[in-house]
Amino acid sequence: MPQDVETYAVQHSSQLEPLLQEVLAYTEQHHPKAHMISGAVQGLLLQQLSQMMRPKRILEIGTFTGFSALCLAAGLATHGLLYTIEMRAEDAATAQTFFDRSVYKHQLHLLQGDAKQIIPTLQESWDLVFIDADKVSYIEYYEMLIPRMASGSFLLADNVLFHGEVLQDELKGKNAKAIAAFNAHVQADDRTENVLLTVRDGLMLIRKK
Incomplete structure (x- = not known):
């Protein structure tokens, strides 16, 4: 996203609540890979999507410093739970x-380790999934989770434009190739319907039929 567009979008979006502002500021000031955080506009979008869905069970793959999990937790149903890996x-x-x-601390379950090993141990049916982890594993995560999601549930995948590299005629990096393959995989899947949102680095919104 061009910086002037991003700045304008931030200026014309609601303010993040104080703890989210703190997480964002801390990450930007102290983390060497701060660019990986969702950012204010995408964070607000995640929050509002979750608030519209009112999910009972959320799974996030790729916690980072906790920003996106806190955004998603704002929409949890009463007694709902969010697992983040x-x-x-x-x-x-x-x-x-x-x-x-956080006011959601009793609803947040942080699991540290390899998501491919952890996901099969979670005996849950997911209403909302957010994938923002290693790009080469996106298809594997997708295929692990879609069968465990009910009709009408949603999966969000981040970085589906991968810095614009997926638009190149010749894909060079392993991550760009993996994301392009994921996008094609979702597009061809008749179990779901999808829309690619041009927010930040690209966000794929996928609904299981």
């Missing part, structure tokens, strides 16, 4: 410090 122990620890201060 983070591979990196340091990022998981950072996220947990913010979760502990």
Whole structure:
């Protein structure tokens, strides 16, 4: 997203609540990969989508510093739960410090480790899934989760434009190739319907039929 467009979008969007502002500021100031955070506009979109859906069970793959999980938690149904999985122990620890201060702290379950190993152990049916993890595994995550999602539930996949690299005639990097393959995989799947949103780095909204 061009920076001037992003700035204008932020200026004409609601303010994040204070804890989300703090997570965003902390990440931007202290994390060497701060660009990986969803950002204010996408965070608000995740929040409002969740609030519209009122999911009972949310799964997030890729916690990072906890920003997107806190956005999604705002829409949880009463007694709803959000599970979020983070591979990196340091990022998981950072996220947990913010979760502990959230009004949703008793609804947030942070799991540290390999999502491919953890997901099969979670005996849940997901109403809303957010994938923002290793790009080469997107198709594998998708295929693990779609069978465990009810009709009418939603899956969101982040970075589906991958810095614009998916638009190149010749795909070079492994991540760009993986994301392009994922986008094609979803497009060809008759179990779902999808729309690619040009928000930030691209967000695919997928509904199971």
